[in-house]
Amino acid sequence: MLLEKVAEDLYPSGMMMDLIEELLQPDEVAAYVAVLMEKMQDDAYPSVGMMRRVTALLGPA
Numbered sequence: 001m002l003l004e005k006v007a008e009d010l011y012p013s014g015m016m017m018d019l020i021e022e023l024l025q026p027d028e029v030a031a032y033v034a035v036l037m038e039k040m041q042d043d044a045y046p047s048v049g050m051m052r053r054v055t056a057l058l059g060p061a
Contacts, residue, residue, distance in 0.1 A: 007039075
C-alpha cells in the first residue's frame with residue numbers, strides 16, 4: 001500500500017519512504033527502485049534526496 005502511495009504522490013513524504021526502506025525485503029528492492037526511477041524520469045529537476053535514495057538502494061557499483 002505504501003509503495004502505491006509513493007507511486008501516486010507527486011512529491012512523496014520522506015518519512016513514508018524511510019519507512020518503506022526499513023521494511024523492504026531484498027526481493028522488493030527492484031520494484032521500489034523502479035518506482036523512484038520513474039518519478040525522477042518524470043521530474044524535470046529530480047531531487048537530490050531522491051537520487052541519493054536510489055544510489056543507496058543500489059549499493060556500490
